[in-house]
Structure formats: structure tokens, C-alpha cells
Amino acid sequence: MATLSDVARRAGVSPATASRVINGSSKPVTDELRERVLAAVAELQYVPNAHAQLLARSHRSAVGVIVHDVSDPYFAEITRGLQRVATDQGRLLMICNSYRDPDRELEYVELLRGHQVAALILAGSGYHDEAFTRQLNEKLAAYEATGGRVAVIGRHEHSGDAVMPDNRTGGYLAGRELCGLGHRAIGVVAGPRILTTTTDRLAGLRQALTEQGRELPERRIRYAEFDRDGGAEATARLLDADPELTAIVALNDSMAIGALATLRGRGLAVPQQISVLGFDDMPIARDVTPALTTVRLPLVDMGVRAMSLVLGVGAPTPRVEVLPAELVRRDTAGPVPPSTRAPAGSAPRARRGDTAS
Amino acid sequence: MATLSDVARRAGVSPATASRVINGSSKPVTDELRERVLAAVAELQYVPNAHAQLLARSHRSAVGVIVHDVSDPYFAEITRGLQRVATDQGRLLMICNSYRDPDRELEYVELLRGHQVAALILAGSGYHDEAFTRQLNEKLAAYEATGGRVAVIGRHEHSGDAVMPDNRTGGYLAGRELCGLGHRAIGVVAGPRILTTTTDRLAGLRQALTEQGRELPERRIRYAEFDRDGGAEATARLLDADPELTAIVALNDSMAIGALATLRGRGLAVPQQISVLGFDDMPIARDVTPALTTVRLPLVDMGVRAMSLVLGVGAPTPRVEVLPAELVRRDTAGPVPPSTRAPAGSAPRARRGDTAS
DNA sequence: TCCCTGCGGGAAAGGGCTTTCTCTGCGGTA
DNA sequence: TACCGCAGAGAAAGCCCTTTCCCGCAGGGA
Numbered sequence: 224m225a226t227l228s229d230v231a232r233r234a235g236v237s238p239a240t241a242s243r244v245i246n247g248s249s250k251p252v253t254d255e256l257r258e259r260v261l262a263a264v265a266e267l268q269y270v271p272n273a274h275a276q277l278l279a280r281s282h283r284s285a286v287g288v289i290v291h292d293v294s295d296p297y298f299a300e301i302t303r304g305l306q307r308v309a310t311d312q313g314r315l316l317m318i319c320n321s322y323r324d325p326d327r328e329l330e331y332v333e334l335l336r337g338h339q340v341a342a343l344i345l346a347g348s349g350y351h352d353e354a355f356t357r358q359l360n361e362k363l364a365a366y367e368a369t370g371g372r373v374a375v376i377g378r379h380e381h382s383g384d385a386v387m388p389d390n391r392t393g394g395y396l397a398g399r400e401l402c403g404l405g406h407r408a409i410g411v412v413a414g415p416r417i418l419t420t421t422t423d424r425l426a427g428l429r430q431a432l433t434e435q436g437r438e439l440p441e442r443r444i445r446y447a448e449f450d451r452d453g454g455a456e457a458t459a460r461l462l463d464a465d466p467e468l469t470a471i472v473a474l475n476d477s478m479a480i481g482a483l484a485t486l487r488g489r490g491l492a493v494p495q496q497i498s499v500l501g502f503d504d505m506p507i508a509r510d511v512t513p514a515l516t517t518v519r520l521p522l523v524d525m526g527v528r529a530m531s532l533v534l535g536v537g538a539p540t541p542r543v544e545v546l547p548a549e550l551v552r553r554d555t556a557g558p559v560p561p562s563t564r565a566p567a568g569s570a571p572r573a574r575r576g577d578t579a580s
Numbered sequence: 581m582a583t584l585s586d587v588a589r590r591a592g593v594s595p596a597t598a599s600r601v602i603n604g605s606s607k608p609v610t611d612e613l614r615e616r617v618l619a620a621v622a623e624l625q626y627v628p629n630a631h632a633q634l635l636a637r638s639h640r641s642a643v644g645v646i647v648h649d650v651s652d653p654y655f656a657e658i659t660r661g662l663q664r665v666a667t668d669q670g671r672l673l674m675i676c677n678s679y680r681d682p683d684r685e686l687e688y689v690e691l692l693r694g695h696q697v698a699a700l701i702l703a704g705s706g707y708h709d710e711a712f713t714r715q716l717n718e719k720l721a722a723y724e725a726t727g728g729r730v731a732v733i734g735r736h737e738h739s740g741d742a743v744m745p746d747n748r749t750g751g752y753l754a755g756r757e758l759c760g761l762g763h764r765a766i767g768v769v770a771g772p773r774i775l776t777t778t779t780d781r782l783a784g785l786r787q788a789l790t791e792q793g794r795e796l797p798e799r800r801i802r803y804a805e806f807d808r809d810g811g812a813e814a815t816a817r818l819l820d821a822d823p824e825l826t827a828i829v830a831l832n833d834s835m836a837i838g839a840l841a842t843l844r845g846r847g848l849a850v851p852q853q854i855s856v857l858g859f860d861d862m863p864i865a866r867d868v869t870p871a872l873t874t875v876r877l878p879l880v881d882m883g884v885r886a887m888s889l890v891l892g893v894g895a896p897t898p899r900v901e902v903l904p905a906e907l908v909r910r911d912t913a914g915p916v917p918p919s920t921r922a923p924a925g926s927a928p929r930a931r932r933g934d935t936a937s
Numbered sequence: 938t939c940c941c942t943g944c945g946g947g948a949a950a951g952g953g954c955t956t957t958c959t960c961t962g963c964g965g966t967a
Numbered sequence: 968t969a970c971c972g973c974a975g976a977g978a979a980a981g982c983c984c985t986t987t988c989c990c991g992c993a994g995g996g997a
Contacts, residue, residue, distance in 0.1 A: 224696075224726045226953060237977045242955060250956095251975070268722040273694040274631040275953035278982050294659065299651030306677075318675065320663075337630040339581075365625040369581045451867065480867050487869070510808065510837050512844070512869035583983060594947045599985060607986095608945065632983035635952050 225267040233263040245271065277339060285315040286533065287335030291323045291347040295450070296505035297475065297522065301346050301376060304526020312534055314341070321347070323415075323449075325355045332362045342372035342533040346526075348420035349378035356380040374533040376525055379419060385543045386529045390423035391430075393518040393548030397472050397500045398431025400516075400550055405559035406470040406498065407437055412457040412482055413474045414449035421446070424474050424502060443468075447478070454481025462489065469497055469559045476501040476508050479515055483555070494557030504551055513554030521546050582624040590620040602628065634696060642672040643890065644692030648680045648704040652807070653862035654832065654879065658703050658733060661883020669891055671698070678704070680772075680806075682712045689719045699729035699890040703883075705777035706735035713737040731890040733882050736776060742900045743886045747780035748787075750875040750905030754829050754857045755788025757873075757907055762916035763827040763855065764794055769814040769839055770831045771806035778803070781831050781859060800825075804835070811835025815842040826916045827855040833862045836872055840912070851914030861908050870911030878903050 231241040236256050243250050244260040252260075263269070277283075286309055290298040302318065309316050317335060321328040328345070335343055343366060350356065363373050363381055374384040401409055411428065414421040429439045445461045447453035454473050458481065461468065471486075473479035479501030483493060491497050493513055501508055501517035508515040528544050588598040593613050600607050601617040609617075620626070634640075643666055647655040659675065666673050674692060678685040685702070692700055700723060707713065720730050720738055731741040758766055768785065771778040786796045802818050804810035811830050815838065818825065828843075830836035836858030840850060848854050850870055858865060858874035865872040885901050 224953095227955095228953080238954080239956080239977060239979095240975090243976095246955080248956090253975070256976085268719075270690050270694045272635070272696060272953050273691070274634040274696060275982090276694075276955080277631040278629070278635055278952090278984090279954040279956080281955090281982085293650055294653070294656030296651070299656075302651065333627050334630070337627045337633075339629060339631060362625075451863070480864075484867055506808070507837075507864055510841055511867060584985095585983080595984080596947060596949095596986080597945090600946095603985080605986090610945070613946085629983055632952090633985075635954090635982090636984040636986080638952085638985090 224272070225269045227269075227271065230260065230263045230267055230269050233267065234259040236260060283339045283341040284313075285317055285338065285340045286342045286344065286530070287331075287338065287340035288316055288318045289321055289328060289331045289335070289343070289345045289347075290318065292320050293318055295477070296507065297477075297503050298346060300505065300522035301526040301529075304523040304528075305344065305346075305530045306526075307523075308527055308530035308534065308536065312536065314534070323347070323418075325350055325352065325359075329355075329358060329362060332359070332366065336362075336366050336371070340371070342374070344374050344376065344529050344533060345378060345381070346376035346529070347378065348414075348418035349375075349380045351417050351419060351422065372533045372535075374529045376529050377420060383542065384529075384532045386525050386532065387543065387545045388520045388525060389545050389548045390420055391427035393502060393520065394424040394427025394429075395431045396427075396548060396550045397424075397502065397518055398428040399435075400552075400556060401470050401472070401498065401500065402431060402435040402437065404470075404498065404556060407559070408465070408467045409437075409439065409443065409470045409472060410458075410461040410465060410468045411439065411444040411472050411474065412454050412461065412478050413444055413446045414453070414478070416446045418449070421449075421474055428472060449475055449478065451477045451481040451484075454478025455485045456481070458482040458485040470500070470556070471497065472500045472502075474502050476503045476505045476515060476517055479517065479555075480507070480511055483511060483515075493555050496560060498556040498559075500556055508551075509553065516553045516556040517551050519549045519551045581629070582626045584626075584628065586624055587617065587620045587626050590624065591616040593617060640696045640698040641670075642674055642695065642697045643887070644688075644695065644697035644700045645673055645675045646678055646685060646688050646692070646700070646702045646704075647675065649677050650675055652834070653864065654834075654860055655703060657862065657879035658883040658886075661880040661885075662701065662703075662887045663883075664880075665884055665887035665891065665893065669893065671891070680704070680775075682707055682709065682716075686712075686715060686719060689716070689723065693719075693723050693728070697728070699731070701731050701733065701886050701890060702735060702738070703733035703886070704735065705771075705775035706732075706737045708774050708776060708779065729890045729892075731886045733886050734777060740899065741886075741889045743882050743889065744900065744902045745877045745882060746902050746905045747777055748784035750859060750877065751781040751784025751786075752788045753784075753905060753907045754781075754859065754875055755785040756792075757909075757913060758827050758829070758855065758857065759788060759792040759794065761827075761855065761913060764916070765822070765824045766794075766796065766800065766827045766829060767815075767818040767822060767825045768796065768801045768829050768831065769811050769818065769835050770801055770803045771810070771835070773803045775806070778806075778831055785829060806832055807834045808838040808841075811838025812842045813838070815839040819846065825854060827857070827913070829857045829859075831859050833858040833860045833865050833872060833874055836874065836912075837864070837868055840868060840872075850912050853917055855913040855916075857913055865908075866910065873910045873913040874908050876906045876908045 227241055228238050231238040241260050243252055244257050292298055293302055319331040367373055375381045376386045377388055432439050445457035447457035471482055473482050479499055482499055486493055493499055501515045504517045504519035508517050525546055584598055585595050588595040597613055598617050600609055601614050649655055650659055676688040724730055732738045733743045734745055789796050802814035804814035828839055830839050836856055839856055843850055850856055858872045861874045861876035865874050882903055
């Protein structure tokens, strides 16, 4: 690889001058030398060594991002928001997938710190795990102590800047909707119980049911991976245990899609025989059939806010922002079937929208 | 940030010794000093500066990846394959989204070169653009000249290592399937015509039709963005121009999903009134209703192969691997309706409208 | 007793760049 | 004419590590 001094030598100038030309330094350089340097750069196909630059420069520029999995639409949307702001500000993003492994998360904090990122954003759910939370907080504190900025998305455990989707209210909205439609036998297809996202959404859901004098017993909850196959499998287990169910709440849209697949496999009509509610409103939700009724979270916006917080753009923002959840009615949730036990032959042709909430 | 010499000072050893302890060098260090260093590391929360390490070490380790958009399922799958091998080999991946912008692609090649990546992988379609192709090849050649390894996925323009999905045969399979089902009026919802992926798939499709004595006139092709909304919109235009169509081939699954949405919005039953074929077989394809008939590409495997090629794992592989496409029959393609013209009176039950425009 | 060997440790030379500081030479002022 | 100031260029000091090279010392063989 050609180095700066190669360029300088070829142009007949000092490395200092070459550097100034290449970086557009404020220090003036005569046109003639500038030309020579530029010519040398082109001839040698010179590209500055980023590591050397970063080492020599004092200020840090890149921003580190730790998500569970960028290819999961939930994080893809958040990341889109993060990117948008970062690009505007001329920042490079380093994105790491933890695949929901706490240890890997810890490792990535170190890795990104080692890469001298100016800020760190952790997106995704927190864990119900004292020891881990403490460790993570220590590491984040150490990082902040050296001037790094930290923001978390959807995790309570960190004391600094945070963007929180209102998972609890989201769960509550889902519960209220289903109650309004007359459902009593409601099953839940939940993500891993160690995740705060799972428990928060569950808590809101339970609150709604309780307010309506109904309940959500543990036997009507199945925990599984937060993805399509987890949802399919949990739904199967739920149905096996309790065939009377008239509604299923999936704690994210991927699981809801899995649930829909299982239901279809068993010949249960949605929403005529059984209703399904999702959570997140990821883009594909409107394209499945029937289109998914779900709780929308402003995913892109969450990313935008978090990045803005950490980069300090705009007015001095509050350090914790809670973004609202919102129910999106589509076609998978309908009124409870007239008889809980749907007659096998003639499923009622119930359509959504007749019932006000 | 604490530095290595801070650690060394605190432990009362030289930086050399501290470095050896921290990196587990082969050079022996007495247990006592080792303990002291480790203690100092813990107390100072020391994390080595990655840039300094990379600068000091000679060998490059990270691998650069340029894709159109990781959050697009097509690339998400490929990336999964890339990751798998990279992780096995202890390599860090730097992933960049070009968003199908040639200039950005060029920039990223430089950026990654500057970051001293050991190898570079470009995934996605090539462009029908002489000037750009030449520029890119120059840059890649310059990079290879300094010892970098390059592999491309799904692009012909580069002369080195390549993993090519068999797009042409895939198009051919789609065409043959539809002909077999009796379709004659076949429309195509295509990606941008500047992409080689588009033209390759189209070429195969056209060949199949021609062999069957049919044809694919330009008026039955609509070019749009390679995504859901592009597909929805192109389908609408196609239908407006030619309501007789009995089948639509979408040149990727995202577009197919958009096509399905438009069809649903217009109350056209799939596959009873009109058939739809996708391309890629991304995971969601089986979860839409009706489940998408599509041409499968071994996406994950493409990533695995490309990374293996570039990292030189396994046997010395051929420099160009063509991976086969395969038809996956699901529920969106059926026989051509008895009468091409659907009787006007008995319009099928219209579904709620996701308006596609 | 002397020399050689090998082990554990440190000094110091990079690695490629940025940036401060220094130096030279010129034009302008007293 | 002597001096000052400044523009433009270069020298060199880092930035933080890794790794080679070298040194001192203890133990073993002749």
C-alpha cells in the first residue's frame, strides 16, 4: 500500500504538505504544490490508512451500535432511523449483532470502545438478570467516564439517555381491544421471559384484562424465541393445551406471522374463529393475509431520537424519551365468535370494524 | 482513556511486558508480573486502542462487505452466510449499504481499503454502465495489487472470484412453469433495467417463452424499484395497460408481495384469476397468503461460498461458482383460467383495500 | 572456574498519519 | 538600510501499540 510519504516523495514535498492538501487543511498551500500532490495521489491510487488517521487525530467520529439482529425487521427499522441521522452528521456507524447473547453484548461494548467510537447505542430489550445488568452498567459507566456518550433504546437498566417505546401501554391497548371485541379466552405467544420487553408488554396486557374483570393465567402464556418459528411453535402448544382460545396476542409481529401459519395449518379461520394481534407493526404486517392488526411502535423514529440524543443535535432534549404505542386495526382481530366453540361446519362470516372500541 | 503505558506504570512493568500479558504472547512472563498486569487492567478498565493495534500489527484481519441494503431480506440472507464463515474464522465484518448508488459503492471501496480490510466482498447486482464498471474495476484492481482479496456475488463485471446465482436459468424456470400452466398473456414486474440482475432474469424468461412459441413484448414489462412498493406500483400500471393478463412474474419476492397487494386491492383472486411468480424465495415468501410460488436462490450458501473463496478456506475452489436456481411451487401459480376474460358480473368478493399506487 | 545457554524482562524502533513548532525568504515600514 | 511580520513549507513530536533486539542473570557442562 502506498503511504503518505510515498506520495510526498513523488510530489517532491514534505509529508506535512501532502497531508494538508489531502485533508483540505486550513493552512494555505500554493497551487503548484497542491497540483503535484493531487497528481501523485492519483498515480499511486493512494488511500489514507484510516487507522493511522484515527490514531493521529484526537477527535472520535464513528458511532457504535449494538442490536440483537439487524436483519430482524424490528431492528432494521430502528437502524434506518439511526443511519439517517448519522449520515446527516457525517458519522460512520459500526453495527454489531449480539443475537440476544448477553456475553456477546458485553464483548461488543469493549470492542467498540476499543475502536474509539464517539458514542454507543444499545437497542433491544434489557434482561432480567441482575449480574449482567450490573456488569453492563459498569462497562458503560467506564466508557462514559472517558467522554463517551451512551444511549439505550428500549432498555431500562441504564441510567443515562434512553429512548423507550411504551411497551406497557402497547400491551394495554392490545388487551383493551380484545376485551372490547368480547374475548375472554385469550392466549399469549410471548418472547423469552428473561427479556424486559416481554414482561413489560405482558404487564400492560394483564392490566387491561384485570381492569375488565378478566384474567391472564400463566397457563395461557407460552414463551418462545422472538421470531417466526418461535411464534408458530408456541401457538401450537397453546392450542393443544387450550382449544377454546378465541384470541391470541403475539408479543411481536414475527411471532404473529408464525401464529398465523400455525392457525392456517390447522384450518382455523382468522379472524372468524380466532383473532390474532401482533406487536411492532413491522412493514410486512400489512402484507400478510389477513393483514395483521397490531400495536405500532415508531421504530424509525426511535432510531432518529436515540442518535440525536447521543450526537446532541437539536435542542437539549430530555434524557429519557418515551415514545407512544398505537393500535393499528387491520384484519386479524374480530369479535368473539357467537359460540366460543365454533361449529365446525359453518364458520360465521364476521368482518372486522363492526364493533367500536 | 487509559493507555497501555498507564497499565504498565501501575503494574510496575514495561509496556512490552504489559502488552505480552494482555495479548497472551508466546513469550513467557512470570506469574507474579502477569497477576500485577491483569490487576492493573481491571482497575483501570483498560481496553486496547484498536486502531493502534491494527497499525502496529502487520496482518489485516477484518473483511469489508458492500451490499445494497442489509435490511433487504435478500441481502440479509446472504449476509447471514457471510457472517457464519467470518465468525468461524474469527474475522470481523464491516458491512456497508450502498443503497444501489454506484457512487456510494465506489466510495465504500475506498473507505474499506482505508480501513485495511483483508478482503472485500461486493454483493448485489451489477450495473449496465460502462464508465462505472471500468472505474470500479480499476479500484478493485488497485486494491488487489496491494494484496487484498476480492469476491463479488451476482455481478459479472469483475474478473476475479465470483459467486453467481443462476439468474438466467431462474428466469427460464419461471417462464417454463407458466407456459406449462397454459399462460400466454404474461406480464413482468421488473427491477431497474440498469441492473444486470433484472436483465439476466428477463433474458431467461424470454428464452423460455420463445421456445414455446410465445413472446414477451416490452409493453408487458414494467420497470420499477426492486422493492414492495415498486412491485405494487408496477403491477398497477401493468394491469391498467393490459387487463387480459393471466400471470405476472415479479423479478424478486419483495416486488411479488407488492404485486399481491395490488391484486388483492383490485379484487383479483390469486391464483384463480391471475397467477403470480416471485424470485429469490426469501423467508417471508412462505408466509404470505397464498404462499408465494417462486424461484429459489441459495442465498445463505452464496454468502458462505463467497466468504470461503475470499478467505481461502477449504480446498482451492474454482474462482467462479455458479449456484443453481430452483423452482419452488407454492400457491400463487395455477392453471390459466378457462376464460381469459373474467366475467364482469360476478366480481369476486372485494377485499379491504391496501391501495397500491 | 569459565563459558555457554536459555529465560525473563526492558529499550526502542517502527506503523502511517496529523499538527505544532520552527525556519526561510519576501514585502513593507520606519 | 535595517527591521518586522507574515506567508508558505518542512522538521519533528506525538498518537498507542507490537515486536524485534538486546541485556542481565542463573544454571549446567567442560
